[in-house]
Amino acid sequence: MAFLTRTDPAISRLLMLRSGAIAIQLLAVIAVYFLLEHQIALYELLLVISLEALFQIFSVIAYRNVSKANEIGMLMQLTADVLFLTILLSLSGGATNAFVSLLLLPIMIAAVSVSAKGLAYIAILAIAAYSLLLVKVPQHSMHDMDMTSHFIGMWVNFVISASVIALVVGAMNRALRFREQTIASVREKQLRSEQIVTLDGAAVQITHQLASPIANLQLIFEELQEEQPDNALITEMQKPLAQCKAQLNHFRELSAQLRTHSNISSVRLLDLAQQIQDTILLHYPDQQLTWQNETPNVSVVSDAMLLPAILNLLQNATTANQQNNQNQLTLSWQFSNQGSEQDLSLLIRDYGKGFTKEQLNQLGGQLMPSNSGMGLAVMLSNATFERLQGSLTLFNHEQGGAVAKVKLALTNEGD
Known part of the structure; x- marks a missing residue:
């Protein structure tokens, strides 16, 4: 399956594992029926395996060029695995089948591939499948062999195993993901x-x-x-x-x-807004600057580079407007509460053509060649905001144009 190298690694691993499982299932059914001469539902088992193989072919075709699969797709694939495995087990002994513990495999895969909610869903689905297989075991078989307590004990063991895998492996995977994100963030900042x-x-x-x-x-x-x-x-x-x-x-x-770092201080937001207004009026008289709400009477962490960093974003917004024959710039202040702390953000919206997907991936993170000069100024602005305990987020507005969201750190100073 070399053509799966361009596929999302999580889906790619799952598809390769399923291909191997289908081959093993087919060999096992043929060996049990023809070599060991056990009476099993041969045709029904072969039909289920054929349907599973057909589903696998469709899945490979659907995901052959998907670089990043969404979680819904992963959950659908794991759900299909649980269902196919449950049907195969029900046709070959149900809960008495020695391979019933294979229902733990989808839980293991989910623990390292999906979110906590998705993992809980797959774990509950697998436990429900095992419970259904146990209920469908003929009562006379359990009574004749006096195996009722044994099978109930196996079910309890399966539930405990599934819960431990979901909790422990899931927690370890989330910790590893957080560590990888932290390392990637530190590496990006270093670069x-x-x-x-x-x-x-x-x-x-x-x-x-x-x-x-x-x-x-x-x-x-x-x-x-x-x-x-x-x-x-x-x-x-x-x-x-x-x-x-x-x-x-x-x-x-x-x-x-x-x-x-001797110039870290604070600035009143009213003064900062007036400086922005005066600078735009001086350098870009053709642009109409509109404030959507009143400026809060608070102070933010500042230094000599804060205003130039904001003006860089306004210059890019102005360039985007001019390229789209627009002359409107919209600014607004946004407060958000996170526990006992308040966050203040300045939203700068232009009415240009917006960012492309490649620009959103590169702006603020690395130098990006551009005829308009966009990329270097944004990267420097982003570095300035981070140094002042803030951040910069770029996204497209749903009604057109682009938005630069500047998070600013509040101080205790104010009138």
Whole structure:
């Protein structure tokens, strides 16, 4: 079954196990009937195995290119296994069959493949199947052999075994999944930190390289100003040169603050909202910024990069609007309660074409080539929010456009 290599590993393993089980069932039935000469319902057993094989073929075709199967599909496959196995056992002795403990196998597979609710469903289904097989055992057989207590004891043992597997193996599997998710999250953050360190080094180098030419331009400007103090063009050079010098000094101070983490403070949300409003009005006058609710009178954890991180998202939203001939930006505040703590989020919605599936997988996690520049700014913004105890979530709005949800950490300060 090499063609199952592109299939979800959980479904792929189940299908391969079922293929082996079908082959073993067929060989066992033929050996018992022809070699051991036991009287069994041969044709009925072969019919059930044929139906199981047909179901297996349909399953392989349906899941041959499914990279991620949903839990409903996995539960349907396990339910079919329990039903087929129950029918085969009922035709070959029922609860008296020595292989009745095979009903534990679907529970084991469910313990490492589905959620706790799905595992409980498969465990209850298997226990019900065993109970049905026990009830269908002819009473005269149990009384003649005085095996009633024995079979009831086997049923109790099966229930205990199924419960232990569901509880212990299920708990171990959930712990392993949590550990894998934690390791993956730490690895992703480490890779992103390495990328940011690389970008920081490149930015410092560029800043250093720009300092000398700007200093030379400043000297030339001063000489020209002494020689031609009344020249209007030379006078106009003073403001942009001063801006370049101020920006370089700001970059140096900001870089030092970020490395020492000495600039973590708080900002009133009313002030932050006003800064966002003023910046959008200054840089994107064609965009209409709409607040859907009032700004709460609280403070959030902040540093010098919080506002630029939010503006990066607004710039991307503006670009998405322009590409879709839209000019509306919608912002709103969202409060959510988690126990005794409150979470505050800023939702930024544009009216562009939204994110593709590939963009949602890559944005904020790694650098992504894009003609619009989207990817690098979002990654840096995400790193800023995480450093300030927040987070960034990107998703498509159900009515069109994209939404950037910025979770901010509240402080105890406020008016």
